[in-house]
Amino acid sequence: MFRCSVRLIKGLTQITWLREQPVLPNLLYRRSVPAAYLPSRALRVTWPCAEEVKDFSLPNPSWSQNMRNLYNKYMELSQQGSWIRLPSYNVTATHLIGKAEQCPDSAKPQVTTRLFTRNLDVEGLGFEYVMFYNQAELRTVGIFQAGPYLEGPIGLTHGGAIATIVDTTSGACAICTLGKVKTANLNINYRSPITLGSTVEVQCRVDKIEGRKIFMSTEIRSADSQVLHIEATALFIQMKMSE
Numbered sequence: 561m562f563r564c565s566v567r568l569i570k571g572l573t574q575i576t577w578l579r580e581q582p583v584l585p586n587l588l589y590r591r592s593v594p595a596a597y598l599p600s601r602a603l604r605v606t607w608p609c610a611e612e613v614k615d616f617s618l619p620n621p622s623w624s625q626n627m628r629n630l631y632n633k634y635m636e637l638s639q640q641g642s643w644i645r646l647p648s649y650n651v652t653a654t655h656l657i658g659k660a661e662q663c664p665d666s667a668k669p670q671v672t673t674r675l676f677t678r679n680l681d682v683e684g685l686g687f688e689y690v691m692f693y694n695q696a697e698l699r700t701v702g703i704f705q706a707g708p709y710l711e712g713p714i715g716l717t718h719g720g721a722i723a724t725i726v727d728t729t730s731g732a733c734a735i736c737t738l739g740k741v742k743t744a745n746l747n748i749n750y751r752s753p754i755t756l757g758s759t760v761e762v763q764c765r766v767d768k769i770e771g772r773k774i775f776m777s778t779e780i781r782s783a784d785s786q787v788l789h790i791e792a793t794a795l796f797i798q799m800k801m802s803e
């Protein structure tokens with residue numbers, strides 16, 4: 561139990577400093593976002609309610625060297641303060657608590673639901689990814705390794721799996737910028753296929769914010785940046801106060 565707790569604490573050191581900020585919403589929302597658009601409830605980063613909560617965005621043995629290299633690059637940038645690694649759990653409610661100050665029973669992971677991208681128990685078969693957020697630039701980077709269970713055409717990644725990663729990475733950027741959102745629109749141009757097993761870099765940025773609407777654009781490139789795989793845009797709508 562002690563070792564488990566140590567691991568969790570280490571995994572969450574990236575976000576611990578969030579707790580130390582005087583006003584969390586000010587940290588999470590860029591100054592240019594008008595206050596009227598911000599939810600009254602603070603978006604909270606959760607730390608373990610249950611000791612066995614696992615952070616899926618930490619390296620595991622299935623990660624390729626390319627995946628590790630990109631991870632190390634953004635971890636170094638995180639240490640300089642420009643990026644923050646986003647923890648990743650297999651239940652949505654574990655990421656966000658909107659209603660209570662303390663970790664209530666209702667926010668504890670429910671065994672009956674699983675986050676779609678984290679629904680396999682064996683490492684490396686499905687979505688392997690880690691995301692980083694840059695608050696100053698309103699950008700996220702996702703490092704994504706497509707596992708063999710994401711097959712579409714023979715040997716290539718399914719377009720729906722790619723759409724999921726675009727939705728997830730740009731959605732995370734929208735959430736970190738504006739609070740809880742839903743996807744209203746997703747447009748994807750598939751420029752070149754992503755080979756199963758390969759590692760790609762997903763670059764998302766906020767284009768503009770209009771009221772509750774946040775417009776995002778995304779590019780996916782090969783790990784060496786030489787090949788353009790995907791260009792996409794997305795519209796997310798900030799959830800209403802009552803939701």
Ligand SMILES: CCCCCCCC/C=C\CCCCCCCC(=O)SCCNC(=O)CCNC(=O)[C@H](O)C(C)(C)COP(=O)(O)OP(=O)(O)OC[C@H]1O[C@@H](n2cnc3c(N)ncnc32)[C@H](O)[C@@H]1OP(=O)(O)O
Pocket residue numbers: 588604605646647655727728729731732735736741742743744745771772773795797798799800
């Ligand atoms: C440090 C912090 C750490 C945080 C850690 C974060 C870690 C992140 C963790 C994990 C990341 C996971 C990320 C996942 C992301 C995935 C998200 C999903 O998959 S969501 C499921 C799929 N989407 C749906 O099911 C929506 C279904 N549709 C609806 O519910 C509604 O239609 C909705 C919400 C989209 C809009 O409904 P309304 O009633 O709230 O709002 P109305 O008034 O209709 O629209 C508001 C404005 O938006 C425009 N609008 C709405 N839909 C539009 C559309 N499709 N195209 C263009 N404009 C649209 C409207 O014209 C209106 O614009 P005008 O204000 O008048 O200018």
